[in-house]
Each structure stands twice: as structure tokens, then as C-alpha cells.
Amino acid sequence: MSVDLERYLGDRRRAVDEALDRYLPPESAYPPSIHEAMRYSVFAGGKRLRPILVIAGAEAVGGQMRDVMPTACGFELIHTYSLIHDDLPAMDDDDYRRGRPTSHKVFGEAIAILAGDALLTHALGLVAANFALGKAPLDAFPRVLTEIAEAAGTPGMIGGQVVDIQSAGGAVSADTLEYIHTRKTGALIRAALRVGAILAAAPEPVLASLTAYGERIGLAFQIVDDILDVEGSLETLGKTAGSDRRKDKITYPGYHGLAASKARAQTLTREAEAALAGLGPAGEPLAALADFVLNRTR
Amino acid sequence: MSVDLERYLGDRRRAVDEALDRYLPPESAYPPSIHEAMRYSVFAGGKRLRPILVIAGAEAVGGQMRDVMPTACGFELIHTYSLIHDDLPAMDDDDYRRGRPTSHKVFGEAIAILAGDALLTHALGLVAANFALGKAPLDAFPRVLTEIAEAAGTPGMIGGQVVDIQSAGGAVSADTLEYIHTRKTGALIRAALRVGAILAAAPEPVLASLTAYGERIGLAFQIVDDILDVEGSLETLGKTAGSDRRKDKITYPGYHGLAASKARAQTLTREAEAALAGLGPAGEPLAALADFVLNRTR
Numbered sequence: 001m002s003v004d005l006e007r008y009l010g011d012r013r014r015a016v017d018e019a020l021d022r023y024l025p026p027e028s029a030y031p032p033s034i035h036e037a038m039r040y041s042v043f044a045g046g047k048r049l050r051p052i053l054v055i056a057g058a059e060a061v062g063g064q065m066r067d068v069m070p071t072a073c074g075f076e077l078i079h080t081y082s083l084i085h086d087d088l089p090a091m092d093d094d095d096y097r098r099g100r101p102t103s104h105k106v107f108g109e110a111i112a113i114l115a116g117d118a119l120l121t122h123a124l125g126l127v128a129a130n131f132a133l134g135k136a137p138l139d140a141f142p143r144v145l146t147e148i149a150e151a152a153g154t155p156g157m158i159g160g161q162v163v164d165i166q167s168a169g170g171a172v173s174a175d176t177l178e179y180i181h182t183r184k185t186g187a188l189i190r191a192a193l194r195v196g197a198i199l200a201a202a203p204e205p206v207l208a209s210l211t212a213y214g215e216r217i218g219l220a221f222q223i224v225d226d227i228l229d230v231e232g233s234l235e236t237l238g239k240t241a242g243s244d245r246r247k248d249k250i251t252y253p254g255y256h257g258l259a260a261s262k263a264r265a266q267t268l269t270r271e272a273e274a275a276l277a278g279l280g281p282a283g284e285p286l287a288a289l290a291d292f293v294l295n296r297t298r
Numbered sequence: 299m300s301v302d303l304e305r306y307l308g309d310r311r312r313a314v315d316e317a318l319d320r321y322l323p324p325e326s327a328y329p330p331s332i333h334e335a336m337r338y339s340v341f342a343g344g345k346r347l348r349p350i351l352v353i354a355g356a357e358a359v360g361g362q363m364r365d366v367m368p369t370a371c372g373f374e375l376i377h378t379y380s381l382i383h384d385d386l387p388a389m390d391d392d393d394y395r396r397g398r399p400t401s402h403k404v405f406g407e408a409i410a411i412l413a414g415d416a417l418l419t420h421a422l423g424l425v426a427a428n429f430a431l432g433k434a435p436l437d438a439f440p441r442v443l444t445e446i447a448e449a450a451g452t453p454g455m456i457g458g459q460v461v462d463i464q465s466a467g468g469a470v471s472a473d474t475l476e477y478i479h480t481r482k483t484g485a486l487i488r489a490a491l492r493v494g495a496i497l498a499a500a501p502e503p504v505l506a507s508l509t510a511y512g513e514r515i516g517l518a519f520q521i522v523d524d525i526l527d528v529e530g531s532l533e534t535l536g537k538t539a540g541s542d543r544r545k546d547k548i549t550y551p552g553y554h555g556l557a558a559s560k561a562r563a564q565t566l567t568r569e570a571e572a573a574l575a576g577l578g579p580a581g582e583p584l585a586a587l588a589d590f591v592l593n594r595t596r
């Protein structure tokens with residue numbers, strides 16, 4: 001493989017972390033508790049997969065990382081807000097996330113709810129800041145905003161979370177399981193790639209390839225998540241292994257078995273890589289990213 | 299007064315209600331529970347003040363209602379989301395709003411949290427839809443989005459709510475009370491006027507007048523809200539009167555007394571009307587709206 005994946009990810013993760021630090025209000029900004037809570041969850045050791053996919057989507061069509069960085073960081077804020085709200089007592093009621101107490105355990109429920117709201121709201125400001133940079137075509141704006149609203153809204157992430165919560169403990173069909181997985185995690189991953197490419201003025205056929213790629217790694221990502229939940233431990237995973245089963249959450253291995261789940265994740269990864277065929281060398285980092293999604297241990 | 303206020307408000311309220319019905323996903327859209335919850339709170343008999351202010355801001359500079367309607371509705375969704383989250387047990391713990399059980403009483407806490415999240419997210423989609431109409435100048439986009447992100451975020455509405463919650467039951471300075479009032483309600487009202495005007499390509503001096511007007515009616519609105527909470531009844535108000543005092547919430551009359559509060563609201567209304575001087579006849583509906591904000595009984 002011609003891409004040094006560790007270096008590729010490390011470079012981008014560092015750049016994203018620096019940008020997030022610049023784009024978020026300082027902890028001392030009034031009122032401090034909310035800004036502390038926002039930063040506590042954003043800087044909790046995330047993989048930065050979604051912002052890296054925004055960057056990769058742009059770079060695959062000749063765009064520059066710096067020209068999409070505010071929107072890339074916006075995706076991380078949206079992802080983080082969804083984790084804070086998912087962990088709330090009224091939702092999944094999780095006490096730990098990435099090895100640290102969850103937001104509501106540290107700051108209380110009220111501030112945790114508001115910190116989630118604030119991160120989603122701040123993400124909008126970052127999309128605005130991206131267009132104020134003057135590098136992205138202005139007429140891409142309604143498209144980018146529509147992509148984000150759909151991927152993060154009830155046709156996407158929120159819809160997936162609703163069905164996930166309401167399916168817990170009950171009998172669920174294979175279709176419902178697929179619905180939850182493609183919406184809850186897949187939609188935002190797919191949108192990250194598309195938005196990066198749209199900001200860099202991607203031609204339609206390339207956008208279609210990136211979409212096919214994104215849909216497959218999005219689903220693979222969630223299946224691997226489920227597999228890790230069965231096989232992982234608190235040490236490598238940072239959350240209690242088996243927590244999905246404990247909460248009677250429906251999972252891919254729970255429905256299809258562990259072997260079939262691993263086979264499906266592998267097939268999806270191969271399909272994702274095949275979708276990149278038309279991109280030539282520009283697709284190589286994305287192929288490496290697909291391998292990373294498949295083989296990650298946390 | 300040359301404006302028939304009842305007709306002015308009625309026409310716009312009806313148009314906003316119709317548009318909200320068109321713009322929101324149907325209750326039957328999968329998963330239905332979240333779309334039922336979104337519609338339950340949006341169609342709970344709100345005054346539609348914020349969308350009307352977006353429309354009034356545009357009309358004051360020669361814009362058309364239909365050209366700003368998606369964004370106007372977006373403001374109502376943001377307002378509604380904030381009410382749903384404020385009412386949650388972890389926040390103000392209110393069982394009634396506008397005479398009906400609050401969202402979490404009807405749908406449970408998880409769906410109420412997600413319905414709030416979904417309304418905020420859907421508001422983004424409506425801003426995108428507004429620019430897709432092709433009537434607003436595309437370069438207004440980063441400005442409009444920045445206005446919304448700041449007014450609804452920690453420098454505005456969320457910051458006000460944080461300080462409001464954290465001040466309950468304790469000693470609060472006049473400055474803190476003013477901070478809460480200008481942020482929690484004032485910021486979104488101010489932004490509604492500004493965004494309407496920006497979408498209609500308002501010249502800078504007019505925008506400055508509308509901003510001065512918006513800041514004053516925003517604060518007047520919240521002071522009148524506090525007065526109504528002291529003087530109103532469940533029948534006219536739709537929520538339990540005295541609920542602020544019961545929760546040890548700091549209010550304007552609680553701090554400055556009822557007479558001084560009424561005087562301040564009147565002064566702010568006069569100042570708001572004075573700020574419209576340069577607008578000529580185009581400012582008349584806004585002057586009538588300021589009277590409405592001052593004299594409303596619910």
C-alpha cells in the first residue's frame with residue numbers, strides 16, 4: 001500500500017485537534033460551565049474520523065485541507081453532541097465514554113443537554129465560517145447545509161437513534177437493524193465525504209463514487225462497532241464491553257452471528273474500495289481509510 | 299394608528315402556520331413518534347412572534363414574505379426546540395406549556411430531547427431551502443448563518459439559559475438579570491429582525507435601526523413575560539402563574555418591583571419606536587408590533 005496510514009491519520013488528526021481548539025470558545029468565556037462541558041467532550045480522545053473524511057473527500061477531488069477545515073470540525077461537533085445526548089439517563093444511560101465519565105456525570109444533566117445543543121449550534125457557525133473563507137463556491141452552500149440537515153436529522157442520525165431506543169428489548173427484523181445502522185452512524189459518515197467533495201466542487205460522477213464508498217464504510221463502521229462491543233474489553237474500548245447486550249440493544253452479531261458479521265464488514269470494505277476505481281491515485285488514502293475502519297480495535 | 303394590527307398579525311400567523319405544516323415532515327413519516335412530537339410542540343398555539351419578526355424585518359426594507367418564509371419558519375423551530383428542552387425535568391421541570399402537557403409528559407424524556415434536537419436540525423434545512431429559492435443574495439448566507447449560530451448559541455439563548463438555571467435560588471445582581479433576559483429571549487428576537495432584513499439586502503443604516511429596535515422589544519418582551527407570570531392566571535397564560543417565583547427564578551419584577559418593571563417595559567417600547575424614525579411608513583407595522591409586545595396578555 002502506498003499510503004502510510006498512521007502518518008496520514010496522525011497529520012490530519014493533529015490539524016483537526018488544533019483547529020477545534022481555535023474554533024471552540026475558551027473555557028473561560030462566560031458562562032464558563034457550558035464551555036468547559038463542550039471542550040470536555042470534544043477533547044475526550046475521539047478518532048476524528050468524520051472530519052478526516054470531510055478532508056479526504058475534498059482532497060480526493062483536488063481540494064485543500066485548510067479550505068474545508070471549519071466544516072470538518074463542524075462534523076466532529078455534531079458527532080460529539082450526538083454522543084452526549086445518547087449517553088443521557090433518559091436515553092442509553094451510559095456512565096462512561098472513551099474511558100472517562102460521561103458529560104452528565106461530570107456536569108449534571110442540564111448542562112449536558114445544553115452542551116449538546118451548543119455543539120450542534122456552534123457547528124452551524126463553523127459552516128458559515130467555511131463560506132466566509134471565500135474558497136468554496138457560494139452556490140454549494142444550500143447543498144452542504146441540506147446534506148448536514150438530512151444526515152443529522154430525522155431522515156438520518158436522529159431517526160436511527162429513535163428506532164434504536166424504541167427497538168431495545170423487542171423483536172427486530174433484519175430490515176430494522178439495517179435501518180438503525182445506516183441512519184445512526186452511516187448517514188453522517190456518508191455526508192462527511194459528500195460535503196468535503198461538494199466544498200471542493202466535485203464533478204457529479206466522482207461525487208457518486210464517493211457516496212457509494214461512504215455508504216459502505218459507514219455500515220462497516222457500525223458493524224465493527226458491534227463486533228468490538230462483543231469482543232472488546234473496557235481497557236481497549238474505553239466503555240464497558242457487552243454494554244449493547246446488557247441494554248438489550250439489537251446488534252449485527254446478535255442478529256446475524258459473529259462470523260457472518262465479520263464477513264459482511266469485509267465484503268463492505270471490498271465494495272467500498274471498488275467504488276474508488278475511477279479516482280486513480282487520489283483514491284488511495286480513502287482505500288487505506290476503509291482498511292482502518294475494518295481493522296480498528298477501538 | 300394606520301396599521302390594523304389584528305389583521306396584520308392574523309394574516310402572517312396563518313401564512314406561517316401553513317408554511318410550517320408544509321415544511322415539517324408528516325406525522326406518518328418513519329419513525330412516526332419523532333415527527334408526532336415535533337408537530338405536537340410546533341402546533342401548540344404559539345404566537346409566531348419570531349417568524350413574524352423575520353417577515354417584518356424583510357418587509358421593512360422592501361422584501362416579500364414568501365422570499366423569507368423558510369427562514370422565518372426556521373426561527374419558530376429553534377424557538378420551539380428551546381422550549382421543549384427548557385421544560386425537561388433536568389431543566390425547569392415544567393409539566394404544562396400553553397395549557398397542554400409538555401413534550402416529555404406526552405412522549406417521554408428521550409423523544410422530547412430528540413424532538414428538540416430534530417427541530418434545531420430541521421431549521422438548518424429550512425435556511426438552506428431559503429437560499430435554494432434563489433431570491434436572497436447568496437453572499438448573505440454566511441452572515442445569516444452566523445447570526446443564527448450566535449443568537450441561538452452560548453453567546454445568546456443557550457448562555458442565557460445556563461446562567462438562568464445556575465442563578466435559581468441564589469443572590470443575583472442587576473447585571474446578571476439583564477444578561478439572562480437579553481440572551482435567553484432577546485438574542486433570538488433581535489436576530490429574527492436582522493436576518494429578515496439581511497435576506498432582503500438591507501442597507502447598513504437600516505439594519506442598525508432594526509437592530510436597535512429589536513434589542514429593545516426583545517428585552518421588553520421578557521420583562522412583560524415576567525410581569526405576566528406574577529399577574530396572570532393559568533387560564534390566560536396557559537402555564538402555572540407564579541411558576542418563576544415557585545422555582546426561585548430571578549425575575550424583573552422580583553428584583554426591581556412591579557411598577558418599575560412596567561415603567562421599564564414602556565420606556566423600552568418608546569425607544570424601540572423611536573429607532574424606527576428613519577424608516578418612514580415602512581416602519582409602521584414594526585411600531586404596532588412593539589405595542590403588541592408591550593400590551594399582550596399572554
